[in-house]
Amino acid sequence: KAGVTQTPRYLIKTRGQQVTLSCSPISGHRSVSWYQQTPGQGLQFLFEYFSETQRNKGNFPGRFSGRQFSNSRSEMNVSTLELGDSALYLCASSQDSLNTEAFFGQGTRLTVV
Amino acid sequence: QQQVKQSPQSLIVQKGGISIINCAYENTAFDYFPWYQQFPGKGPALLIAIRPDVSEKKEGRFTISFNKSAKQFSLHIMDSQPGDSATYFCAASRGYQKVTFGTGTKLQVIP
Numbered sequence: 001k002a003g004v005t006q007t008p009r010y011l012i013k014t015r016g017q018q019v020t021l022s023c024s025p026i027s028g029h030r031s032v033s034w035y036q037q038t039p040g041q042g043l044q045f046l047f048e049y050f051s052e053t054q055r056n057k058g059n060f061p062g063r064f065s066g067r068q069f070s071n072s073r074s075e076m077n078v079s080t081l082e083l084g085d086s087a088l089y090l091c092a093s094s095q096d097s098l099n100t101e102a103f104f105g106q107g108t109r110l111t112v113v
Numbered sequence: 114q115q116q117v118k119q120s121p122q123s124l125i126v127q128k129g130g131i132s133i134i135n136c137a138y139e140n141t142a143f144d145y146f147p148w149y150q151q152f153p154g155k156g157p158a159l160l161i162a163i164r165p166d167v168s169e170k171k172e173g174r175f176t177i178s179f180n181k182s183a184k185q186f187s188l189h190i191m192d193s194q195p196g197d198s199a200t201y202f203c204a205a206s207r208g209y210q211k212v213t214f215g216t217g218t219k220l221q222v223i224p
Binding site for chain 1: 147159
């Protein structure tokens with residue numbers, strides 16, 4: 001069974017640009033969550049999608065958005081990038097998010113210069 | 114009320130020793146407490162999880178101890194090995210709500 005796949009693995013963007021990250025969950029998993037990981041703030045929850053609907057949202061500005069497609073694949077978008085957006089962005093999938101095991105991808109390392 | 118406080122921030126243990134990482138939570142509605150292990154360059158991986166209806170859960174060398182009244186839970190790694198060197202995160206969640214993670218503990222097991 002293939003794991004959670006995130007693309008791209010590494011990305012360098014300039015301040016003010018926008019970026020789209022992609023996540024393919026494990027087959028059969030309908031819940032996809034996104035996290036931002038930084039050395040200072042740890043793992044911060046961004047949002048969670050279940051069956052194409054955003055079910056939970058963290059405390060991030062509106063520049064951070066996401067969506068989920070009918071095949072459960074998910075994308076997150078960050079507009080007007082800031083230097084502070086440099087982080088490892090992790091996606092996790094689960095069959096549903098009700099206290100079931102979440103499987104993480106390897107993440108996308110975003111560097112904003 | 115959504116915080117999960119984790120300590121210590123870093124830990125050095127000799128091979129064969131016991132590694133202990135502690136977490137405390139505030140929200141009594143949390144009902145699922147997983148521990149994740151993360152190696153450099155990898156995403157976190159679920160290690161072991163517990164629900165508040167049990168006080169202890171053991172899987173191999175890894176044990177979670179849960180104290181509902183104190184709102185604390187801890188991870189014990191028995192017979193720690195150099196391969197256990199990683200960052201460990203505790204977490205808590207309730208139902209369909211977001212998972213709240215602790216700040217992480219970087220464990221180094223020295224030979």
